Amino acid sequence: KxxxxxxxxxxxxxxxxxxxxxxSPISGHRSVSWYQQTPGQGLQFLFExxxxxxxxxxxxxxxxxxxxxxxxxxxxxVSTLELGDSALYLCAxxxxxxxxxxxxxxxxxxxxxxxxxxxxx
Amino acid sequence: xxSVTQMEGPVTLSEEAFLTINxxxxxxxxxxxxxxVQYPGEGLQLLLKATKADDKGxxxxxxxxxxxxxxxxxxxxxxxxxxxxxxxxxxxxxxxGYNKLIFGAGxxxxxxx
Numbered sequence: 001k002x003x004x005x006x007x008x009x010x011x012x013x014x015x016x017x018x019x020x021x022x023x024s025p026i027s028g029h030r031s032v033s034w035y036q037q038t039p040g041q042g043l044q045f046l047f048e049x050x051x052x053x054x055x056x057x058x059x060x061x062x063x064x065x066x067x068x069x070x071x072x073x074x075x076x077x078v079s080t081l082e083l084g085d086s087a088l089y090l091c092a093x094x095x096x097x098x099x100x101x102x103x104x105x106x107x108x109x110x111x112x113x114x115x116x117x118x119x120x121x
Numbered sequence: 122x123x124s125v126t127q128m129e130g131p132v133t134l135s136e137e138a139f140l141t142i143n144x145x146x147x148x149x150x151x152x153x154x155x156x157x158v159q160y161p162g163e164g165l166q167l168l169l170k171a172t173k174a175d176d177k178g179x180x181x182x183x184x185x186x187x188x189x190x191x192x193x194x195x196x197x198x199x200x201x202x203x204x205x206x207x208x209x210x211x212x213x214x215x216x217x218g219y220n221k222l223i224f225g226a227g228x229x230x231x232x233x234x
Contacts, residue, residue, distance in 0.1 A: 004164070033220050043210065043224035056221050090164055094220055110220055112157075112164035 002027065004093050004113035012119045018079040021116045025072050025093030032074040033110065034066060037088040046089075049074050081120045088115045123148045127211050127225035134201055134232050142196040142228045144185075144211035152213035154178075154187055154194040155222070159208045168196075168209070201232045 005024045013019050025032050033056075034046040045058040049068035066076040072093075078085055092110040128143040146152065153172040157165040169178030174189035185196045194211060211225040 031220055033222075035222075042226045043212075043222075045221045045223070048220050058221070092165075092220070092222075108220060109167055109170075110222065112166070114162070114164045 004091060004111050006089075006091055006113040006116050008116060009114065010117045010119075012121065013081050014121050015081055015083060017081050018077060019081060019118060020075050020077045021089055021091075021118070023074045023076075023091035023093075023113060025074070025091075026111055029093040029095055029111075030072055031094045031108065032068060032072065033092045033094075034074070034076050035090045035092070036060075037090060037115070038084075038086070043090075046076065078118075083120050086118060086120045088117050090115045123150075123152070123213065123223050125211050125213055125223055125225035127209075127228050129226070130208075130229040132228060132230045134230070136203055136232055136234050137200045138232075140196070140198040140201045140205075140230070142209055142211075142230070144194045144196065144225060146192050146194065146211075146213050148192070148213060148215075150215055152215050154185070155212045155214070156183070156185055156194070156196050157210040157212060157224075159210065159227070161207070165210065201230070203232050203234055206230055206232045 007022045031050045033048040035043050037043045047066050048056040052068045063079045068074045090112050092112045094108040094110045124147045126145050155170045156168040158168045159165050169180040171178040171187035177186045183198045185194050208227045208229045210227045212222045214222045
């Protein structure tokens, strides 16, 4: 089974531009989550999509947005880029049943992609 | 709020040494706990997990026990190898279908021959 793929792997942009990153989950997985990894803030949760709906969101400004398509592929978009947006952006996929579908203590394992390294100049 | 605290790195060990990386958490509720590993240039891989108190997660010689009384999930390995050199992240999440992971800052491990 192919793993999680992210494109592009590397990206260089300038301040004020916008960027779109793509994530293709493992076949059959319906949940995609996005994380930002920086040396200063570590790994921070951006948002999660399940069946084309955003069902959880982290504390990031509205410049960060995402969407999920019917084939579960997901994109995240960052508008009006700032220097501080330079980071490794990771996505993770899981089978992700609905909130009422899992019993206490169960867990949908998340599989991470290799990330997209975004540099903002 | 919910948070994870890990010991600061880097941790530098000789091959075959004993490894402990401390992890404690603060949570409102009853989280599941995880250790993830990140090798250079790669994404995160789940190393082990525990979903309830006193559970012991283990994988590839690594172990961690969910200690509710001390809110800890320390990672241990009896004999490290050079190939274990990586960054290790402790994390928590809450069950119920939502996949938000809250990570610690990460601990870099360097193992020398």
